[in-house]
Amino acid sequence: MTKMMVVCTGDAGVRFDRDYYANQHFRLAKACWEEHGLQSAEAFFPYAETGQWISIGVYTFASEQGVHDALASPKTQQVMEDVKNFTDATVVLRSLFQPF
Numbered sequence: 170m171t172k173m174m175v176v177c178t179g180d181a182g183v184r185f186d187r188d189y190y191a192n193q194h195f196r197l198a199k200a201c202w203e204e205h206g207l208q209s210a211e212a213f214f215p216y217a218e219t220g221q222w223i224s225i226g227v228y229t230f231a232s233e234q235g236v237h238d239a240l241a242s243p244k245t246q247q248v249m250e251d252v253k254n255f256t257d258a259t260v261v262l263r264s265l266f267q268p269f
Contacts, residue, residue, distance in 0.1 A: 171231075175263055201248050223256070
């Protein structure tokens, strides 16, 4: 099992629709990436007075190869084009995590 973490960053003025992200965007990601082993998606919204992190999305895949295959899939373009529907954040960081 491998987790892909996606972090959207920005300041207090950045638009971010939490409901759309957690419901519509995750539904689209699952439709596009389930064939590559996407098992679940979770949304977290951190708070810190000086923090720049707006959201953390954790996407759980059956394998690391599944993450790479999903990101290389032509369907990923649909997922990326959907981002404008919930945020104006310009910085997105991706990291992979595997259990020990």
